[in-house]
Amino acid sequence: MTHTYQERDVYVAIADPTRRKLIRLLADSDELPLHELTAQFQMGRTAVSKHLAILKEADLVTNRKIGRETRYRLNAAPLQEVKDWLSFYEEFWNDRARLLKKILEE
């Protein structure tokens, strides 16, 4: 058994608003158990747990068991990839910048 660790795309992980809110909650509170995170949503624990699992597969959160609770913590490092991807398009963000670039190239 070769431990088929499902690598998850960070872009997919942040595409869902629930998961973005989870990221924000963890950024604000350092470390939180599942039941406290769940309290911030309408959906049940299982659904929140699965969203956290997707974040974990993207390496955006870590967790550890303390007694009977599982506490989650943010690891924002993978977001760097998105920032890098975005940085390529900064020159296109407004037409003025793009136009300027075009003029300068000529």
Added chain:
Amino acid sequence: MTHTYQERDVYVAIADPTRRKLIRLLADSDELPLHELTAQFQMGRTAVSKHLAILKEADLVTNRKIGRETRYRLNAAPLQEVKDWLSFYEEFWNDRARLLKKILEE
């Protein structure tokens, strides 16, 4: 008929690798018709067209009909929202920065 324009989330739009590649192709080539974009993928025209429709709903591309072809153009402006969202987490990107912040707060 109130023209129910489906506002599409930019996060969802960029979550798909095909759509990220489309964005890149349009960034490199200014304006391209559907059939030329399709040539860069394995999938059929219809599928590519649908991906472009999602990008258009997120306002990431514009299109115009020239003769029998529809030419697509990148509008990178909506990516700014993602950048803004990311900027909030820059301080968490590496543990050192986070640790430093914590120490300074104490």
Added chain:
DNA sequence: CAGTCAAATATAATTTTTGTTATAAATTGA
């Protein structure tokens, strides 16, 4: 030790996404 709380797991139902094929419409060029 019995009862309770927190969470994981397994399962299932539903919805969304993705891609195909088929068909029709519009444009171009001979």
Added chain:
DNA sequence: TCAATTTATAACAAAAATTATATTTGACTG
């Protein structure tokens, strides 16, 4: 006008994501 090209649209199917329920496991508490 006729044939080829480009695209759009609709119907369909397969795959993935989302959420909920029920069951099980493990840890604390009285």
